[in-house]
Each structure stands twice: as C-alpha cells, then as structure tokens.
Amino acid sequence: MTSNESQIDPVRPHVSRRRMLLGVAGVAAAAATVGGVGWWARRDADTGHRVWSRTGTGSRVALSATPQPDLYVADFDGTVRALDLRTGTPRWSAEVASRNPADSNFGWPIAAGDGLVCVTTDSHVHALDAASGAVRWAVPAPGGYLSGWTDGPIVGGDVFASYDGRVHSYDAATGEARWSSPLEAACVPAVAGGTVYLAAPAGGVSALDAKTCERRWEQPAVGKLVDRPVVHEGVLYLSASAGAASTVSASTVSALDAATGRVLWQRDDLGHPVVQPAPVADGTLCLLDNDRVIAVEAGTGRSRWTSSVPDGLGRGMSTMAVADGRVYVALNDGRLHALDLATGRLQWQDDPAKFGTEYTGLSLTAFGGVAYRGSRAGLYAAGIPAA
Numbered sequence: 374m375t376s377n378e379s380q381i382d383p384v385r386p387h388v389s390r391r392r393m394l395l396g397v398a399g400v401a402a403a404a405a406t407v408g409g410v411g412w413w414a415r416r417d418a419d420t421g422h423r424v425w426s427r428t429g430t431g432s433r434v435a436l437s438a439t440p441q442p443d444l445y446v447a448d449f450d451g452t453v454r455a456l457d458l459r460t461g462t463p464r465w466s467a468e469v470a471s472r473n474p475a476d477s478n479f480g481w482p483i484a485a486g487d488g489l490v491c492v493t494t495d496s497h498v499h500a501l502d503a504a505s506g507a508v509r510w511a512v513p514a515p516g517g518y519l520s521g522w523t524d525g526p527i528v529g530g531d532v533f534a535s536y537d538g539r540v541h542s543y544d545a546a547t548g549e550a551r552w553s554s555p556l557e558a559a560c561v562p563a564v565a566g567g568t569v570y571l572a573a574p575a576g577g578v579s580a581l582d583a584k585t586c587e588r589r590w591e592q593p594a595v596g597k598l599v600d601r602p603v604v605h606e607g608v609l610y611l612s613a614s615a616g617a618a619s620t621v622s623a624s625t626v627s628a629l630d631a632a633t634g635r636v637l638w639q640r641d642d643l644g645h646p647v648v649q650p651a652p653v654a655d656g657t658l659c660l661l662d663n664d665r666v667i668a669v670e671a672g673t674g675r676s677r678w679t680s681s682v683p684d685g686l687g688r689g690m691s692t693m694a695v696a697d698g699r700v701y702v703a704l705n706d707g708r709l710h711a712l713d714l715a716t717g718r719l720q721w722q723d724d725p726a727k728f729g730t731e732y733t734g735l736s737l738t739a740f741g742g743v744a745y746r747g748s749r750a751g752l753y754a755a756g757i758p759a760a
Contacts (some may be wrong), residue, residue, distance in 0.1 A: 422711075422723050424743055425461040426753035432480025433525075433736040434747040435490075437503060442740055445490050445503075446752060447483040453492055453501060458740065461754060465506035469499045480736070480747075482525025487545055491526040491534070498526065498534045498541075500548060510548030514541075529564040530583060540571060542586070552586040565604035565631065572598040578611060580634060592634035595627040605653035605671065607631050612650050612660070626650070626660060628674060638674040643667055651695045655714055659700050661693040666700055668717060678717035682710055696739035697759070703737045703746045709755050711744070723755040 436442040471494035542551040562571035573579040577593035596613030685704030707725040743756035
C-alpha cells in the first residue's frame with residue numbers, strides 16, 4: 374500500500390434521509406412485533422411515573438388533614454401502618470383486633486384526623502395515636518362494618534363509624550358512645566361544621582346535629598343516595614338514584630345549601646345511577662361515571678368537560694381522587710390515569726407491565742403531585758412529586 378493510499382478515507386455509503394426513516398420505522402415495527410404493540414405504546418408509562426411501591430402492603434389508604442400530611446394504611450392482615458410519603462418506608466405499625474382479617478374482601482376502612490387514626494374492623498372500632506400508633510381506645514362493633522366498600526369511620530370533632538345498619542358517634546378522646554342513628558343507605562355519612570349528613574329514611578338526605586343527633590333539616594327531593602355526600606364551603610353535593618339500578622339515566626346530582634337543605638342546582642342528565650363525586654377543587658366538581666370523568670362548575674352545575682377513561686375489569690370498579698390541579702382515576706386492573714383538572718386532558722398514565730385479573734376494591738388518595746393507590750395487590754405511589 375502506498376503512502377498516498379493510506380491517507381485516503383474509506384468511502385462511506387450514502388444513506389438517504391428517506392431510507393434512514395424507513396429503517397427506524399422497521400426497528401420500531403420489529404420491537405412492536407416481538408414485545409407486542411401494547412408494550413411499545415406503554416414503554417415510558419410502565420415505570421416512568423412510579424415513585425415507589427410495596428407488595429404485600431395495600432388495602433385502604435388515608436391521609437391526615439394537615440398541611441404536610443402523613444399516609445396511613447390498613448392492611449389485609451389486620452396491621453395498620455404509617456408510611457413516609459416520599460419513600461413508602463414504615464414509621465410505625467400496629468395490630469388491630471378482628472375476628473378474621475382475611476374475611477375482608479377490601480381491607481378495613483381507615484380515616485385520619487385530629488391526631489387519630491381510626492379503623493373499623495369486623496369486631497371493633499379502633500382509635501390509634503397518629504404519631505406513635507399506640508392504641509387510644511377500642512370499642513366493640515357488633516356485627517362489624519361488613520355491609521359495603523364505602524362504609525368506614527369519619528374523624529371530625531368526634532369519631533363516627535357506620536356498622537350494623539347504623540351510624541354511631543363516639544367521643545374522640547375517650548371512645549365513649551354518644552348516640553347512634555339508623556343508616557338508611559350503604560353509603561358513608563359526611564361530617565362538616567358540626568353537622569352530620571346522611572341518607573334520610575324516606576329517601577333524600579338528612580342533616581343531624583353532630584353532638585346531639587337532633588334532626589336539623591331533611592330534603593327528600595334528591596332521590597336515594599348512592600355515594601358519600603361531599604361538603605365544600607357551605608354547599609352539600611350529592612349523587613342519588615331516582616330509579617332502579619338498571620335505569621341508565623336515573624342518576625341525579627344535586628347541590629344543596631348545607632345550612633338549610635335548599636336545592637341550589639340539580640342535574641339528571643349526567644349518566645348512570647352510580648355517579649361518584651369527588652371533593653371540589655378550583656371551583657370544579659368532578660364525577661366518575663363508569664368510563665367517563667365529568668367536570669361541572671361547582672357553583673352552577675354547568676358542564677366544563679368530559680373525558681373518557683378505560684373500564685378496567687368491570688364497570689363501576691374505578692375510583693377517583695382530585696388534588697393539586699389533577700384528577701386521578703385508578704382502575705382495578707392496575708392502571709392509573711392523571712387528567713388536567715382545568716381541561717380534562719390526559720397528563721400521564723401508569724400502566725403496569727402485568728395487568729390484574731381479579732376484581733378488587735380500590736382506595737385512592739393524592740397529595741403533592743403524587744397519587745397513592747391501594748388494593749389487594751399492594752400499594753404504590755405514582756406521579757410527579759412537587760419540587
């Protein structure tokens with residue numbers, strides 16, 4: 374080889390831009406063929422927004438109502454845990470008495486507030502110290518709470534627990550029973566401003582004095598309650614059914630004056646009999662109607678937007694939470710979707726590599742850009758943590 378030849382660069386074949394793009398497309402198609410189109414579509418969503426996860430620890434979740442809340446979990450084995458929001462690391466754990474924790478299909482209901490963590494099992498109502506997990510008090514709950522996924526305790530001045538077909542009031546400090554009243558529907562009452570709001574005997578909603586159980590008002594014009602009422606800034610939001618469960622257009626959503634029961638607005642054109650309301654945020658009330666999220670103006674009931682979401686393993690099995698300008702929708706097959714509260718557009722989704730195959734109740738709460746999703750399969754946190 375001559376010296377001149379050694380200085381000549383090898384000739385590189387020319388690749389047109391069109392051929393290069395076709396080659397990239399071919400690689401993508403091959404990847405989709407090998408791994409499945411579903412995998413290719415979910416390549417970034419599988420773990421891209423997962424903050425942490427814990428297998429074997431799931432069931433019901435609750436956040437304390439504080440500026441920097443703590444996360445509490447009631448597990449299927451009868452254990453209550455306090456977890457670090459950022460890492461999922463347990464801060465404390467405590468056992469709660471029950472006849473058979475495994476009998477609960479959805480775990481024990483849990484609530485946190487006023488320095489307490491309260492759990493209703495099939496045999497007791499428990500109040501634990503929120504800072505340490507130490508038992509403050511426990512009272513028998515004959516018949517247990519086992520009448521529905523939505524039944525559970527409420528912490529608001531006193532402790533309110535639904536079981537055995539009644540709602541019971543207990544002194545938060547001592548556990549002393551104050552009063553009990555028949556629970557006319559399998560949905561949890563709401564407590565706000567010293568008033569308990571629950572299903573009325575003849576349909577509609579009743580307002581009771583939280584200390585004395587004295588009836589303040591009753592409003593029958595809203596139908597039969599199908600979910601927990603929502604109270605926000607002096608307004609009570611209700612989802613009710615006026616007809617049989619098979620009636621597609623039997624759902625009524627109402628806004629009432631929380632002090633008087635006067636109907637402020639009402640809509641009966643929003644969907645199926647079971648329309649789940651979420652707490653109001655930024656003047657918007659969100660409703661989950663099977664495979665749709667419907668956003669309406671909280672003050673007027675006028676529609677803002679509607680977005681479609683998947684069904685999961687069956688209709689009516691999803692759950693929803695609203696926080697920090699997002700609407701989170703969890704499906705019982707493991708998927709989690711985050712929508713923009715202002716527009717309803719999908720911001721991100723968390724799709725597991727392996728979808729669930731059995732029906733399970735879900736518990737969902739959110740704070741600081743992260744949603745916390747509990748089920749029998751475990752507990753995970755997903756989202757974009759606030760800086």
